[in-house]
Amino acid sequence: MTTGTGTSGGAGxxxxxxxxxxxxxxxxxxxxxxxxxxxxxxxxxxxxxxxDPPVTENLETSFADLVLAPG
Known part of the structure; x- marks a missing residue:
């Protein structure tokens, strides 16, 4: 998970x-x-x-798809 960067503004x-x-x-x-x-x-x-990849799917392919998401 990517966390926010930068400094906090008002109200957190x-x-x-x-x-x-x-x-x-x-x-x-x-x-x-x-x-x-x-x-x-x-x-x-x-x-x-x-x-939630199916058990029959190659896990390496599933991980590759996971990192395509923004953030």
């Missing part, structure tokens, strides 16, 4: 921050949404990526 909001991608398995969607909401309240740009 970052002045400049890299986007954050929250990667989650399907059954953890609620936690990812909660964390994303909390980060949005702090001024971070958040995107979500469900990552």
């Amino acid at each position: 909001r970052p002045q400049t921050a890299e986007p954050i991608t929250i990667s989650f398995a399907g059954f953890n969607r609620a936690w990812a949404a909660w964390i994303g909401h909390r980060l949005n309240l702090r001024g971070y740009q958040v995107s979500f990526q469900r990552w």
Whole structure:
């Protein structure tokens, strides 16, 4: 997970921050949404990526797809 960079502005909001991608398995969607909401309240740009590759898929390919997400 990428964290924000830069200094904090008022009310705990970052002045400049890299986007954050929250990667989650399907059954953890609620936690990812909660964390994303909390980060949005702090001024971070958040995107979500469900990552729950099938057992039959090559894990190396799945990891390669995972790093294509912004943030």
